[in-house]
Every structure is written in C-alpha cells, then in structure tokens.
Amino acid sequence: MEKRISREDLQRMDRWTRAALVNSVPGFKSVVLVGTANAAGVNNLAVFNSVVHVGSNPPLIGLMFRPRTADVGHTYHNAKSTGYYTINLLQFGFLDAAHQASSKYPEHVSEFEACGLQALFSPGFAAPYVAESPVRIGLRWQEEHPIAANGTSFVVGAVEEIFLPEECLGPDGFVNLVDAGVLAGSGGDGYGPAGPFLRLPYIGSEPAKSGSLA
Amino acid sequence: MEKRISREDLQRMDRWTRAALVNSVPGFKSVVLVGTANAAGVNNLAVFNSVVHVGSNPPLIGLMFRPRTADVGHTYHNAKSTGYYTINLLQFGFLDAAHQASSKYPEHVSEFEACGLQALFSPGFAAPYVAESPVRIGLRWQEEHPIAANGTSFVVGAVEEIFLPEECLGPDGFVNLVDAGVLAGSGGDGYGPAGPFLRLPYIGSEPAKSGSLA
Numbered sequence: 129m130e131k132r133i134s135r136e137d138l139q140r141m142d143r144w145t146r147a148a149l150v151n152s153v154p155g156f157k158s159v160v161l162v163g164t165a166n167a168a169g170v171n172n173l174a175v176f177n178s179v180v181h182v183g184s185n186p187p188l189i190g191l192m193f194r195p196r197t198a199d200v201g202h203t204y205h206n207a208k209s210t211g212y213y214t215i216n217l218l219q220f221g222f223l224d225a226a227h228q229a230s231s232k233y234p235e236h237v238s239e240f241e242a243c244g245l246q247a248l249f250s251p252g253f254a255a256p257y258v259a260e261s262p263v264r265i266g267l268r269w270q271e272e273h274p275i276a277a278n279g280t281s282f283v284v285g286a287v288e289e290i291f292l293p294e295e296c297l298g299p300d301g302f303v304n305l306v307d308a309g310v311l312a313g314s315g316g317d318g319y320g321p322a323g324p325f326l327r328l329p330y331i332g333s334e335p336a337k338s339g340s341l342a
Numbered sequence: 343m344e345k346r347i348s349r350e351d352l353q354r355m356d357r358w359t360r361a362a363l364v365n366s367v368p369g370f371k372s373v374v375l376v377g378t379a380n381a382a383g384v385n386n387l388a389v390f391n392s393v394v395h396v397g398s399n400p401p402l403i404g405l406m407f408r409p410r411t412a413d414v415g416h417t418y419h420n421a422k423s424t425g426y427y428t429i430n431l432l433q434f435g436f437l438d439a440a441h442q443a444s445s446k447y448p449e450h451v452s453e454f455e456a457c458g459l460q461a462l463f464s465p466g467f468a469a470p471y472v473a474e475s476p477v478r479i480g481l482r483w484q485e486e487h488p489i490a491a492n493g494t495s496f497v498v499g500a501v502e503e504i505f506l507p508e509e510c511l512g513p514d515g516f517v518n519l520v521d522a523g524v525l526a527g528s529g530g531d532g533y534g535p536a537g538p539f540l541r542l543p544y545i546g547s548e549p550a551k552s553g554s555l556a
Contacts, residue, residue, distance in 0.1 A: 129507070129508045129509070130505055130506070130507060130508065131505070131506055131507070131508040131511060132464075132503060132504070132505050133503065133504040133505075133506070134502075134503050135401070135500075135501065135502050135503065138401050138501065138504075141515065143398070143399055144514070144515070145514060145515035146398050146399060146401065146515065147398040147399070147515070148512075148514050148515030148516045148517075149398075149504075149511070149515035149516070149517060150395070150397075150398035150401040150403075150501060151395050151398060152515075152516050152517040152519065153477060153479065153504055153506065153517045153519075154372055154374075154393045154395065154403050154429065154431075154479060155371070155372025155373065155374060155393055155431055155477075155519065155524065155526070156370055156371070156372055156519060156524075156526035156527075156536045157369070157370070157371060157372055157393075157394075157395070158368055158369025158370055158371055159369065160368075160369060177395070178394050178395055178396075179368045179369055179371075179394075180371075180392050180393075180394040180404070180406060181364070181365050181368065181371070181391070181392055181406070181530075182392075182406060182489060182491070182492065182494060182496075183364075183489075183491070183492040183494055184357070184360050184361040184363075184364035184365060185357055185360060185361070185492070186491065186492065187349070187352050187360065187364040188489075188491055188492060189364075189368050190394070190406070190496065192394060192395070192396060192404070215368065217368075217369055223540075223542075224542075227542045227545070228545070230544070230545050231545050250346075263367060265367065265368060270491055271489065271490055271491060273487035273489075273496060275396060275397075275402075275485065275487075275498055276485055277396075277397070277400065277402055277484055277485060277498055277500070278396065278397040278399070278400065278402060280396060280397055282396075282404065282487060282496050284489055284491055286349075286491070287349065287352065287364060288348075288349050289346060289347065289348050289349065290346070290347040290352075290363075290367055291344055291345070291346055291347075292344070292345055292347070292367065293343070293344060293345070294343045294344065294345040295343070297345060297363070298362075300358070300359060300362050301355065301358070301359035301360065301361070301362030301363035301366075302362045302363070302366050302529050302532070303362075303363060303366040303367045303529070305366065305367075305369065305370060305528060306528075306534075310369065310370075312369070312370035312526055312536045312537075312539075313370075314519060314520075314536070314537070314539045315516050315517070315539075315541075316395075317541045317542050317543070317544065318516070318539035318540065318541045319539060319540050319541075319542065320520075320536060320537045320538055320539035320540060321536070321537070322370045322526045322528070322534060322535070322536035322537075323526075323528070323534045323535070323536075324534055325526075325528045325529075325532035325533060325534035326437075326532065326533050326534060327529075327531045327532045327533075328437075328438075328441045328531050328533065329531070330444070330531065331441070331442070331444050331445050
C-alpha cells in the first residue's frame, strides 16, 4: 500500500520520528568523518552525511553544518577559523571507532584519541586526515551560505588534494568506491555497502541503450 | 599504492576526467528525477544527484542547480517560477527511461512522453511526479543561494508531501529504501543497489557497542 505523508503529518510527529523519516527518505548518501584542528592544535572529528557535489571546474564540494550543535559546532568553528577541513570516507573496519565521534567530547579532548583513530597530516595542510580512511579529501573553506529557514550553514569547500588507492582510479577519472570498500549512508544512523554500479553513457540528444559495469 | 592528486593535478586534467573524478570521489549519493512544469503546462524531467538533507524541523531538502545548463535550466526556471518541484527516487525497472531525461529536449517537449514515463499529479501540487517511482517527495521552493565560485545555485525546498510504500516506513520513522528497491548513485553516471544497512544507536557521551540491521 502507498502511504501519503503531508506536511501537517510531519509536524504532528515527535521530533525523533520526523528526523528519522526526513533524513532517510531522500535517498542513499555519502557518510564521512570530517577532520579539523583548533588554534591550540587539538584535533576534532565528526560524522557528516551531507556531502554534495557542487562542481568540478573548479573542484568544489559542499557540506551542511549545524553551527549551534555542540559536537558539530567544534568542526564548524575550527574549519571556519583555520580555513581547512578534511573529509574521510568510512569502511566497516573502523566504523565503530568512527561512530564514537558522534559522542560529545569537551573541546580540549582530541576525538582521534577518544575514538582510537590515527591523525595523519599532509605537508602544508592545516587539518588532520583519518589514517584509517582509504579515500581522503582536503578542503579549503571557500564560501558560506547561512540557511535562513533553520540556522544551518551550507559551506562550499575548494578541493586542495585527494588521496585514494591508485587501483581505484579509472582511466576516465571515475573512482571505483566499491573496490575501495567504502560505505554508503542511509538516514542519520545507517551504514552499509553499495554497488555494483552500472555506468550509463552520456547522451546528448540520442537515446542510450547500454552501459558498463563499474 | 596510495595516490595523491593535488589541486594542480586536477587543473591539468581534461574537463571530462576531472569531472568524473571530482563527482565520484566524495562518496555514494542519492540519484533522483526532478519533475517540474512550466507556465504552459509542459512537464519537465531531469536527473539530479545532488540531494542533501538540510533539516527535519522544519523538513528541508537541498538541491544543487546549474541555471545555465540547457537541460537542467528548464528544471531550474520551472521550479523557481512555479515554486514547486518533485524528487522521485529511481529503480532499475525504469532506469533506462529515466536516463533519457539527460537528453536535451526543446522546451515544448514533455520529457515524460519523450522518456516513456508517466506523469502523476497530486491535488493542489503544481509539479508532476513520476508514477513509476516508489518514493516521491513534493518540495516548495524556499530559499536560493547562488554559489559565487561557479555560478550554480543551492536551493532549499520545504517538504510538502511524501509518498512511499507503507511497508518501508518503520515505527521509528526510518524509511527502508533497500526494501523500496531504489538505487544509489556513484559519480555522475553510475547507478546501483545499496545495503543492507547497519543502524548504529545514537550516543550522547557513552560508547556504542552494537547496532541493528535495517
């Protein structure tokens, strides 16, 4: 049976049920650890599932921040003040550790140490990467758009560097994340595998008939 | 072997390789058909893979638009002028048809007819849904944020209504998209299954030890 849920139905739900529904219904998503450091050199980690492709020329990646949420707030303030942050894709092998980053730690606690993950630095880049992650992207704070409707912020970052397993990078530039063993997200708390992916050919104005498996 | 790709390496790539890399590397994503209608009642469809959760109270979903791209441009102008648009999750059963929406059709052509998909209307809602899609969300244009870095626009939509298979809606609000048979995206042209998903319990300040399978 098909069910219709109206705006009014959503408003009547308790906040946890509404959050689970609205967060899970729009599709599978990327789930990453965001790494930052504060001015005192304390490293911070937080799980984000709001990565979005903004453009490739120049290479830009967007992320939703909740500036007023205690745990994510550290990430926001660190990224904004230092200008640098990293996104690190997840694998099952360190998922339990990554999930610990959802805990609320005081600002002076390194969440790498608290979670049992290893910080990794790249020369000239002011934010820590997660050593356990096979696919890591270093971003530079580019522009911020405060969302009037709910007080969150959409932040666009410029891609400064990418680390990935060489064998996952195809000759056409496509990164095979299935081979990299990284996880997809569903809702705010679901982690799972994805793929295999059928790649469909670009069509200008002609119908496409077949694809290739990646 | 691990490979590092710098900003300069990216700049040296041809635009297709760079686009494939930057679009695929940040993780799996949602892939949807966006449905709109213009003032003359001509229905438009386009494939988007830039859905992002903005918030649940009020329920808000973000989408990246490329206003100057011919095919996506129709969607942008229709959504902005009518104030309504729909997102419709994909299944393998109509993937080939959905992919046809990537073709560039003239503005007077209904892309539903051109793709062989059926338009479905909901009372009082000015944009068409895709009848073949099991999970459909009606959005009202809420706020637009032009991205200075590349001329795209981040648009936040308010959730007006949701249609989904009743059996996929859990008692806690989590929508089981695996049971709904919808696809994940990878890069700009990859379509595949995802799951099963392990749901990890919310942690305040205590370590989490186990999860449940969804």
